[in-house]
Amino acid sequence: MSIPLAIYGLVAVCAAAMVITRTIAVHALVYMVATLLALACVFDTLGAPFAAALEVIVYAGAIMVLFVFVVMMVNLGRPDQEREKSWLTVGTWIVPALLALILLCTLLFGASHVTADPMPMAAGGPIGPQAVGLRLYGPYLLTVELSSFLLLAGLVSAFHIGRRIGERQE
Structure with missing residues (x-):
């Protein structure tokens, strides 16, 4: 097993643990993005760049934007000024900065040790976008x-919950 793969896996596990233990939804979402990006790095290291790109585009991009939109729409929690003051403390940024630094160092280490022969592919060879599309939209x-x-039902439910909370506050 390669060292970058182990580091990416460790970052993914640590960030996933932070997702579960956070009490503020926005912080949990930021750690979820870090988890998904670390998993994309794992896929890329294992020789599946298309799966890594899908991980970033679909999960870290589209679905996390949907989650952030729902959290912002529902707006559960303290007033904005009080929340923003808590973001400026040093303790809030230590763990995310440490995880980002580990990912950056591993990326730089991997980029400096690039060889002409990538890691061996799986027995079937590389899987292209057409095969993924046929598999995804075929039997599944x-x-x-x-x-x-x-996802649509969750978004509609969050909208109705947020609207009722807004009506109660008025």
Whole structure:
């Protein structure tokens, strides 16, 4: 096992633990993004750059934007000024900065030790976008559509909860 792969895995596990233990939803979402980016690095290190790109685009990009939108729309928590003052403390930024530094150092280490022969691929060879699309929208079409309906139902529910909370505060 390579050293960068172990470091990426360790960062992913640590960031996932931080997601579970955070009481402020926005902080948990930031750690979730760090987890997803570390998993994308794991995929890339294992020789699956397309899976890594999908991880960043679909999960760290689109779905996390949806989560942040819902959290901002519901706006559970303290007033904005009080919340922003807590962000300026040094203790708030220590762990995220440490995880980002570890990822950066590992990325620089990996970039400086690039060889012409990448890690060996799986037995079937590289998997392209067409194979992923056929696999995803072939036998798993119903699962993909049901998950999109589940995300839509969650968004509509969050909108109604946020609207009721806003009506009570007025």
